[in-house]
Amino acid sequence: MARVVYREHEGGNRFWMALAGFGALIAAGLASAYYMEHNGHVVTGMDNQVVWGLPHVFAVFLIVAASGALNVASVSSVFGREVYKPMARLSALLALALLASGLIVLVLDLGRPERLIVAMTTYNFSSIFAWNIFLYTGFMVIVGAYLLTMMGTGLDQYSKPMGLAAFIWRLALTTGTGSIFGWLIGREAYDAAVLAPLFVAISLAVGLAVFLLVVMALFGTGPNAPGPELRTRLGRLLGIFIGAVLYFTIVQHLTNLYAAEHKSIERFILWDGGVITRVFWQGQIFLGAIVPLAMIFLGPKILSRGRLALAAAFVILGGLAQLYVIIIGGQSAPLVLFPGMIETSSFFDGSTTIYVPTLPEFLLGLGGVALALTITLIGVRVLRILPTTLADAETQT
Numbered sequence: 558m559a560r561v562v563y564r565e566h567e568g569g570n571r572f573w574m575a576l577a578g579f580g581a582l583i584a585a586g587l588a589s590a591y592y593m594e595h596n597g598h599v600v601t602g603m604d605n606q607v608v609w610g611l612p613h614v615f616a617v618f619l620i621v622a623a624s625g626a627l628n629v630a631s632v633s634s635v636f637g638r639e640v641y642k643p644m645a646r647l648s649a650l651l652a653l654a655l656l657a658s659g660l661i662v663l664v665l666d667l668g669r670p671e672r673l674i675v676a677m678t679t680y681n682f683s684s685i686f687a688w689n690i691f692l693y694t695g696f697m698v699i700v701g702a703y704l705l706t707m708m709g710t711g712l713d714q715y716s717k718p719m720g721l722a723a724f725i726w727r728l729a730l731t732t733g734t735g736s737i738f739g740w741l742i743g744r745e746a747y748d749a750a751v752l753a754p755l756f757v758a759i760s761l762a763v764g765l766a767v768f769l770l771v772v773m774a775l776f777g778t779g780p781n782a783p784g785p786e787l788r789t790r791l792g793r794l795l796g797i798f799i800g801a802v803l804y805f806t807i808v809q810h811l812t813n814l815y816a817a818e819h820k821s822i823e824r825f826i827l828w829d830g831g832v833i834t835r836v837f838w839q840g841q842i843f844l845g846a847i848v849p850l851a852m853i854f855l856g857p858k859i860l861s862r863g864r865l866a867l868a869a870a871f872v873i874l875g876g877l878a879q880l881y882v883i884i885i886g887g888q889s890a891p892l893v894l895f896p897g898m899i900e901t902s903s904f905f906d907g908s909t910t911i912y913v914p915t916l917p918e919f920l921l922g923l924g925g926v927a928l929a930l931t932i933t934l935i936g937v938r939v940l941r942i943l944p945t946t947l948a949d950a951e952t953q954t
Contacts, residue, residue, distance in 0.1 A: 561643045563708075563941040566775065566934070576934055579927040586924015589917035590665040598668060602913045607888045611914040612666035614880045615922025618763065619659030619929060620693075620734055621756055622876075624727040625764015625798075627652040627700060630707075631727070634720025640790065643944035644772065647933075649704040649723075650942055651768060654932035656696060662925035685736050692730045699723050708941065731760045738883060745822040746887030751812060755805040762798035763876035766869035769795065771933060772947070773866055781946040785859045792860040792868065796853040799872060803846045806879070825890045825909070826882065833886040836878050845875010885912055 566572060593601055603610040630648035633641040664670045680687045703719040706712040735756025741747040769791060776782040783791070810827065813819035826837055849868040853860065860868075889910045937943050 562945045563646065564943055564945050565939065565941055566937040566943060568938060572934065572938070576931065579931040579934070582920075582927035583924050583931065585920045586662075586665075586922075586927065589920040589924070592917050593921070594665075594668065594670075600915065601918050602915050603918075604910070604912075606892070606910040607885065607912040609884050609888065610666070610912065611881075611885075611918040612662055612921045612925075614877060614884055615925050616659045616663040616666065617734065617884065618877055618880055619655045619662065619925055621731055621760040621880075622764045622767050623652045623655035623659065623696070623760075624731045624757075625760035625762065626655055626768045627723060627727050628761055628765055629768060630703070631720060631724040634703075634717050635724045640787065643947060644768075646704060646707050646942045647772065647775075647937065648768060649700050649707065650936045650940075651771060651929075651933050652700055652727075652764075653697060653704070654929045654936065655764075655767070656693065657932065658925045658929035660693060661928065662922060665921060685733060685740055689730075689733045689737065692726070692733045696723075696726055696730050699726050727760075728757060731757045738887070744887050744890075745819055745893060746826070746883070746890055748819075749809060749812065751805060751809045752883075755802070755809060758798065758801040758805050759876055759879060762795065762802050762872055765791070765795050765798060766872035766876070769869040770866060770873075771930075773862060775937065775943060776947060778862065781948060782862070783947040787947060788862065788865050789858070789860045792853050792865045795865075795869065795872065796850055799846055799850055799853075802879075803842075803850075806841075821893070822887075822890050826886055830886060830889070830909075831911075833882055833889060837882045837886070840878030841875050841882060844871050845878055849875070888912075 601610055627648055629641050630645035630652075632638045633645045633648075664673055667673075676686070676690060680690075682688070699719070700723050703716070703723045706715040706719045732753045735753040738747040739750055739752035772783060810823060813823045826833060828834060830837070849871045852864055852868040852871070856864070889912055891909055
């Protein structure tokens with residue numbers, strides 16, 4: 558491969574229009590956070606049964622996508638696939654932007670963001686939440702150092718060991734995020750160790766999908782845009798990750814169906830959950846897995862730009878749907894307080910919670926997405942992140 562030459566983004570009207578649009582969404586997200594903070598969560602669709610709402614879906618999506626967005630850099634540094642090297646810097650920058658934005662949405666949705674200082678100074682190491690604080694901050698430090706080794710003069714020899722450290726840390730980060738739910742034994746929908754590898758698989762799929770859309774948006778359709786061979790390579794890799802998500806999803810639900818104590822939650826998710834069931838089958842399985850797999854592996858061997866972009870968009874939609882089913886569906890199902898016993902009270906025993914997200918919740922989550930893209934745009938404008946070309950003649954070995 559020829560020596561890779563990097564450049565800053567040239568800007569232009571489209572660049573500044575995109576930045577202005579994202580800025581407006583960020584402002585709307587901040588206004589929504591203030592509105593919910595000032596009036597309380599009574600103005601949201603959440604209650605004391607569904608305490609993690611739509612902003613948490615967006616926040617967790619951004620966090621797991623951050624891990625997956627680093628995949629291109631990891632494949633380049635750790636596994637020695639030189640064809641991905643020109644995109645490694647952008648991969649690391651996008652990972653940092655996604656994680657920072659996800660954590661900001663998470664903090665703003667908690668209701669008392671100023672109490673974050675308590676979580677950062679007082680640790681309960683029997684809680685997976687305390688572990689994740691170290692995982693998130695460690696990810697920012699390690700990936701930042703990894704990006705520095707790729708960009709700094711004379712630091713190339715440190716790029717591979719830092720890439721390996723980032724690869725291991727990102728696996729730990731996503732495992733920790735999945736374990737937040739997998740170790741919650743009080744909820745039938747969460748109590749499953751398979752959620753940890755499932756979240757790793759989700760991160761690989763949605764992170765690569767986000768990365769693909771960002772790359773195609775930044776390079777456009779000119780001669781320096783990703784060539785057919787590179788598009789097809791990335792598309793096939795995305796298809797493998799979609800298959801991994803589908804595999805772990807099937808294992809999760811088959812395991813729960815086999816266990817008698819989990820049959821009620823499986824009936825709720827798969828058959829009787831109303832909106833949750835429709836989101837699972839139509840959003841997660843059909844649009845998020847079957848459709849993009851068909852688009853990638855059926856039809857012409859070489860993936861067109863539009864076909865790959867549409868497949869990536871469906872994967873993102875499916876990832877959001879899957880996290881909605883896990884987070885919202887897991888809380889909406891009737892809570893079993895005493896397994897094998899019958900209990901009665903006036904507090905919604907055995908009833909399904911109907912959660913309807915409100916506009917402020919949606920705007921807060923959308924503001925987090927806009928913030929991630931804004932950080933990325935500013936980064937590629939002021940730093941030499943982008944390769945001059947991703948044409949096949951320049952990237953193939």
